[in-house]
Amino acid sequence: MSVLCLSFLFLLFLSTPFKAISQDINAERTLLLKLKQQLGNPPSIGSWNSSSPPCTWPEINCTDGSVTEVHLRDKNITVRVPPTICDLKNLTVLDLCDNFIPGEFPILYSCSKLKFLDLSQNYFVGPIPDDIDRLSSLVYLDISGNNFSGNIPPSIGRLPELKALQIYRNQFNGTFPREIGNLTNLEVLEMAYNKFVPMKIPLEFGQMSKLKYLWMRETNLIGEIPESFNNLSSLQHLDLAINNLEGPIPSMMFSLKNLTILYLFHNKLSGGIPETIDALNLIEIDLSVNNLTGSIPEDFGKLQHLGFLNLFANQLTGGIPTGIGRLPALGDFRVFRNRLSGVLPPEFGLHSKLLGFEVSENQFSGQLPENLCAGGVLQGVVAFTNNLSGQIPESLGNCPTLRTVQLHNNKFSGEIPRHLWMAFNLSSLMLTNNSFSGKLPSRVAWNLSRVEISDNKFSGEIPTGIASWSNLVVFKASNNLFSDKIPKEITALSRLDTLLLDGNNFSGELPSEIISWRSLTTLDVSNNKLYGQIPVAIGSLPDLLNLDLSENQFSGQIPPEIGNLTLTSLNLSSNQLVGRIPKQLNNLVYESSFLKNADLCADHPILKLPDCYSELHQPKRLSSKYLAMIVALAIIASTVILILTFFLVQDYKRRKRQEYLATWKLTSFQRLDFTKRNILSNLTDNNLIGSGGSGKVYQIVISHSGESVAVKKIWNSKRVDHKLEKEFLAEVEILSNIRHSNIVKLLCCISSEDSKLLVYEYMENQSLDRWLHGNKRSSVSGTSSIHHAILDWPRRLRIAVGAAQGLCYMHHECLTPIIHRDVKSSNILLDSEFNAKIADFGLAKMLTRHASSQTISAIAGSVGYLAPEYAYTTKVNAKVDVYSFGVVLLELVTGRKANNIDENMSLVEWAWQHFSEDKPIEILDPEVKEPSYLEEMILVYKVGILCTHASPSTRPSMNEVSNILRSCSFPDGHAAKKVGSEFEVAPRLGRDTDAYFSSYKHSKKGSEEDDSMIYVV
Incomplete structure (x- = not known):
């Protein structure tokens, strides 16, 4: 009996803690279910229910049967954090990253055991609490990517266990305290991209001896880098770029044994680079865009792990140490825009896989190194504006990865290596102002889009094979020795934007087939021996801005159609033209356009021309x-x-x-209020409202109330054009399967053996391009609601939001994602209420569900909107649309066209230039710039900058862009400006007549691979 009693008591003793644990778990489950309810019952945590223990829920981790970790990252939470979450007494980890949580810093002081707190990428506002040190157990604190503002409180320095503090990308506009230096256990400090008041780096920061990662890029730092940084013996990554630091680089900084990354670019540092370098583990050094003087230290040749060296835009002198050419890991070498001289080390490329080589705007002499592409990965040789001579190395012609060669303004001579013209990935060849000779080849690289060979000694004729240079956009061949006729085959280059053939010995007539030059903006054939009449087709080039036919022997009358062009510059002087000039050109803007043409006249002339009604010019x-x-x-x-x-x-x-009528077949995708007879009987020139590369567009009234549809006629030829048929099938496939209020609705398709018609809803206010860049003095068709064609800012913002939502739907919400590939302001249409809708899907590409990119056979899109990756890859992803949409955003805020800000600068380059100079207000459209709109306009401008980053992986997604733009309409005005942690932009590094970008893809951990090659836009 006693044994049974003892057994019973023993079992009772064992069951007691299990009951307690069970009670605790039930209590915590009740708390969590209450928390779920307070968070608005988001579907993303639907697994939380009363039938299963919380320790089995995906978002919950437990220790010893008690909840210790709550992970609610990216759960679409839109309400404030309830204080009841701290009723979980053993909570150590709380992750609320990447949601839409509003309000001020949450009240979490009851979470006494909390060690890990991540509030990043939300909509938090206001200051960090002054008593944040009550969370005394914190080891990791991340509040980055929010809208916190004000000062960083000194109490943050009283978190003794803190190892990581991340507060980057907020709206902090006050000060940060020296007490941060008291965090002696801190290993990671990230404060980048905040607009603090101008501050020096506190000396106390040198006390953090365990600090490994310091990121204070663009935080308004001033003064000198403190000598106390010499004590940061554990430091591996130092980034103080894009500030106003001045003075010398501390001599001991290059002695930090663990240092691997050093970014001090875009400051005002002066003096020389320390000569002694003991930090032999350095992988990347960027000291560009400063005021550094002196020579490049010889010790740089000892850095066996160095892969990236940027010293450009300084005042460095002397030569390049030969040891740098022998570094085994060197991939990128950029020292352009200095005062360096001497001969380039001949061993460059022999010992490492050189990716980028940029030495332009110096005083180098001698020849280019022979083996730059020995590693087989070289993407660019940029050496313009030096004193280099000799011939281009033959080895460059055998470089399959080469994308750009820029050797203009040197003393090179001889012929271009035959294989260089055919280098597989070559997209730009810029050789202006040298002494090159020889003839042009019949075939070139498939991707070659820019050829600049002006001011050389090229001779012979332009080969008829130039028709195969199908992707050519810019061809500058002025002041050479070319002769014979300009071949008609050159008119096959439909992508041509700029054609300069002036100052040669061309003769014969100008080809009349130039109607295919639909993208041409500049045509200069002056100072040749051309004769005959000016082709009438010139007047049909829709984008032509600059026309120079002077110093030739053109005769006959000036085609009246030229008067319909919107020309920025026109020069027809020194020819043999006769008769009446087009009335539109009788304008003082063209005062010097007709000199030395004795038989020209004008009606009631404003210019210094005879009156056509005088007796001398009056016909019988x-x-x-x-x-x-x-x-x-x-x-x-x-x-x-x-x-x-x-x-x-x-x-x-x-x-x-x-x-x-019997030969036509109608396929409807919507319920129709018209028949095919209504459409076919009204395809007349009276109803024609536009035309493009793939056909004409008509406005047809389909009801007595005046309701209209738009009809796109794809072709009209017995001979089937397979390219146009491909565009037609692409547009039908896409538009017939998608439904969205910001995408033009396809009503039906009407087809016959030789013609295809697409019938859309009619957009009364036509295209955004017409409103932004049309004649702002006159009314636009269908716009009686306003006095003239100027969009105010609220309408522009609404258009940006609508277009972004349409693209967001295409990229992220369609069953099969869609890349448009030709986003531009003329493909954004506006209905009667100025709602924006994406149109013209002829170039769109369907993506497979699992594919991230898709191979394309040729470059698509429009000049000025093309993403730079088109120049070097046959694979694109949705980021090409993001880039093009960024250009549209820049059009909306500046009122400028996408290209031709001036002769040598696109809108993107111009906008980045002002961004790097921190002068955004200067480029805002003065017609809509009002004080109440400035903050919104600058935000949209910055989003445009982010979208047009040269590196695709650094651009935001359309989902993120849409969220940012919609945030402008939040009730608090401008509070919710959530910018993703990957949206890092670099200053524009353009120079000379063409602008280039160097893209720096350094993620917040510094781990993302750099691909910052210079791209020709």
Whole structure:
């Protein structure tokens, strides 16, 4: 009996803690279910229920049966954090990253054991609490990517266990305390991209001896780098770039044994680079865009792990140490825009896989190193504006990865290596102002888009094979020795934007087939021996801005169609032109455009030309008697002909109309209020409202109330054009399967053997391009609601949001994602309420569900909107649309066109230039710039900058862009400006006549691979 009693007591003793644990788990489950309810019952945590223990829920981790970790990252939470979360007494980890949580810093002081707190990428506002040190157990604190503002409180320095403090990308506009230096256990400090008041780096920061990662890029730092940084013996990554630091680089900084990354670019540092370098583990050094003087230290040649060396835009002198050319890991070498001289080390490329080599705007002499592409990965040689001479190394012609060669403004001579023209990935070849000779090849690299060979000694004729240079956008061949005719095959280059052939010995007539140059903006064939009439087709080039035909022997009249062009510059002087100039050109803007053409005249001339009504220019007129007789005879003859043929013609028309209608097939995608007869009978020139590369567009009224549709006629030829058929099938496939309020609705398709029609909803206010860049002094068709064609800022913002939502739907919400590939302001249409809708899907590409990119056969899109990766890859992803949409955003905030800010600068380059100079207000459109809109306009401008980053992986997604733009409409005005942690932009590094970007893809951990090659836009 006693044994049974003892056993019973033993079992009772064992069951007691299990009951307690069970009670605790039930209590915590109740708390968590209450928390779920307070968070608005988000579907993303639907697994939380009363039938399973919380330790089995995906977002919950437990220790010894008690909840210790709550992970709610990216759960679409939109409400404030309830204080009841701290009723979980053993909570050590709370992760709320990447949600939409509003409000101030949450009240979490009851979470006494909390060690890990991540509030990053939300909509938090206000200051960090002054008593944040009450969370005394914190080891990791991340509040980055929010809208926190004000000062960083000194109490943050009283978190003794803290190892990581991340507060980057907020709206802090006050100060940060020296007490941060008291965090002696801190290993990671990230404060980048905050607009603190101008501050020096506190000396106390040198006390953090365990600090490994310091990121204070663009934090408004001033003064000198403190000598106390010499004590940061554990430091591996130091980034103080894009500030206003000045003075010398501390001599001991290069002695930090563990240092691997050093970014001090875009400051005002002066003096020389320390000569002694003991930090032999350095992988990347960027000291560019400063005021550094002196020479490049010889010790740089000892850095066996160095892969990235940027010293450009300083005042460095002397030569390049030969040891740098022998570094085994060197991939990127950029020292352009200095005062360096001497001969380039000949061993460059022999010992490492060189990726980028940029030495332009110095005083180097001698030859280019022979083996730059020995590693087989070289993407660019940028050495313009030096004193280099000799020939281009033959080895460059065998470099399959080469994308750009920029050797203009040197003393090179000889012929271009034959294989260089054919280098597989070559997209730009810039050789202006040298002494190169030889003839042009018939075939070049498939991707070659820019050829600049002006001011050389090239000779012979332009080969007829130039028709195969199908991706050519810019061709500058001025002031050479070319001769013979300009071949008609050059008119096959439909992507051509700029054509300069002036200052040669061309003869014959200008090809008349130039109607295919739909993208041409600049044509200069002056100072040649061309003759004949000016082709009428020039007047049909829709984008032509600059036309120079001077110093030739053109004769006949000036085609009246040229008067319809919106020309920035026109020069027809020194020819043999006769007759009346187009009335639109009788304008003081063209005062010097017609000099030395003795037989030109104007009606009521404003220019210094004879009056066409003077006796000398007045044609002989028929007498009124003879004129009346001719008119009467013509009327009688016409009447007789009409009477004789009327009945036969009517009968014939009826029969042919019936046969004609029978050949058409209508396929509807919506419920229709019209028939195919309504459409086909109204395809007349009176209803024509536009035309493009793939056909004409008509506005057709389909009801008595005036309701209209837009009809796109794809082709009209018995011979099937397979390219146009491909565009047609692409547009039908896409538009017939998607439904979105910001995408143009396809109503039906009408097709026959030789023609295809797409019928869309009609957009009363036409395209955004017409509103931004049309004649702002006159009214636009269908815009009676306003006095002239100027969009105010609220409408522009609404258009940006709508277009972003349309693209967001295409990229992220379609069952099969879609890349548009031709996003531009002329493909964003506006309805009567100025709602934006994406149109023209002829170039769009469907993506497979699991693919991240898709191979394309040729470059698509429009000049000025093309993402730079088109120049070097046959694979694109949705980021090409993001880039193009960024250009549209820059158009909206500046009112400028996408290209031709001036002769040598695109809108993107111009906008980045002002961004790097921190002068955004200067480029805002003055017609809509008002104080109440400035903050919104600058935000949209910055989003445009982010979208047009040269590196695709650094651009945001359309989902993120849409969220940012929609945040402008939040009730608090401008509070929710959430910018993703990957949105890092670099200063524009353009120079000379063409602008280039160096893209720096350094993620917040510094781990993302750098691909900052210079791209020609």
